[in-house]
Amino acid sequence: MTAIVPFVDLVAQYESIHSEIDEAFHEVTRSATYILGAPVERFEAEFAEFVEAEHAVGVGSGLDALRLALLGLEIGPGDEVIVPANTYIATALAVSEVGADVVLVDCDPTTYNIDPQAAEAAVTPRTRALLPVHFAGQSADLRPLLDLAHRHGLQVVEDAAQAHGTRYDERPCGSFGEVACFSFYPGKNLGAYGDGGMVTAGDTAAVERIRRLRNYGERRKYEHVVKGVNSRLDGLQAAFLSVKLRHLAAWNEARSQHAAAYTAQLSGVGDLTFQGRAENSTHIYHLFIAETDRRDALRDHLTERGIQTGIHYPIPIHLQEAYSDLGIGAGTFPHTERLARRSLSLPMYPELTPDQIETVTDSIRDFFDR
Numbered sequence: 001m002t003a004i005v006p007f008v009d010l011v012a013q014y015e016s017i018h019s020e021i022d023e024a025f026h027e028v029t030r031s032a033t034y035i036l037g038a039p040v041e042r043f044e045a046e047f048a049e050f051v052e053a054e055h056a057v058g059v060g061s062g063l064d065a066l067r068l069a070l071l072g073l074e075i076g077p078g079d080e081v082i083v084p085a086n087t088y089i090a091t092a093l094a095v096s097e098v099g100a101d102v103v104l105v106d107c108d109p110t111t112y113n114i115d116p117q118a119a120e121a122a123v124t125p126r127t128r129a130l131l132p133v134h135f136a137g138q139s140a141d142l143r144p145l146l147d148l149a150h151r152h153g154l155q156v157v158e159d160a161a162q163a164h165g166t167r168y169d170e171r172p173c174g175s176f177g178e179v180a181c182f183s184f185y186p187g188k189n190l191g192a193y194g195d196g197g198m199v200t201a202g203d204t205a206a207v208e209r210i211r212r213l214r215n216y217g218e219r220r221k222y223e224h225v226v227k228g229v230n231s232r233l234d235g236l237q238a239a240f241l242s243v244k245l246r247h248l249a250a251w252n253e254a255r256s257q258h259a260a261a262y263t264a265q266l267s268g269v270g271d272l273t274f275q276g277r278a279e280n281s282t283h284i285y286h287l288f289i290a291e292t293d294r295r296d297a298l299r300d301h302l303t304e305r306g307i308q309t310g311i312h313y314p315i316p317i318h319l320q321e322a323y324s325d326l327g328i329g330a331g332t333f334p335h336t337e338r339l340a341r342r343s344l345s346l347p348m349y350p351e352l353t354p355d356q357i358e359t360v361t362d363s364i365r366d367f368f369d370r
């Protein structure tokens, strides 16, 4: 069945900007600047300005942004990194890939972001970094986390893969940690037409290391100072992202209006509750998340009516087979596990129409009225 309301609609977004995108495509193909070069440098400068960071380094994906950021900070075997249990698995995989130990902690039951007190309780003499995720488009509670990092001499790496344009205390996410990592996976608020990622940072030695690491560890052509990898932001993707960055503020604003419409039309319906608003943070609604005890039945009901939804995330990291070596059983992180059981992400993208929103909310009301 084709969706009446898809979960995201990347075709609708392309249609709305296709002439600008097609022009960017021709600009790159006519100059053949496919690897690094002008389009990547331009987008790095634009993105650094947008995030109010001194530097931005374009890489191959969000996972690579995290992995190279940790390597750039010289985090590796013997080190522990504190990661929220409530995140996409990439956050933990990056830590594992550099050989450090993942230390998971539960989320706040209301905002779904890492619980700073749980993070504090997890600090040991081996802890090197905190890796908060700005989950669903809302900033993690950075004040207590930055304070904790300061007291214990820890580094803060922001996972801002879901927070392009989120502001905390009037400053953009991505400008707080030693380094911050973004994903341009197509469905993100700022998404490429393929994979892509970015590390943003202040003036730290890590930036130079990350620049070298992404490009075979090169200092100069054929002069390799470290064992690097090939993980460069693609020139075409950079050119597309430069176009899309110009629209991001309007798109985030549209998402915010859709979220307000959902909230108004669904308040008091059944046992539905919604992700709570975090203090000091804006919300760019990468995801709009509702909770109900009857999540699976509601999801089936919506699917039957051509409405796509998502679950972020159905199996928490500590219960994934890949992380069975952590030996953490069910019941350890009750808030994260509750979300895996009860949360449902409703369709959310800028081009969503008022009619589509009404279709979703009418169908949800029908479900609870039956």
Ligand SMILES: Cc1ncc(COP(=O)(O)O)c(C=O)c1O
Pocket: 061, 062, 063, 064, 087, 088, 090, 091, 133, 159, 161, 162, 183, 184, 185, 195, 196, 197
């Ligand atoms: C919180 C979070 N971190 C990291 C990633 C990894 O990004 P990518 O898919 O670009 O590797 C994603 C998205 O996929 C994410 O949502």
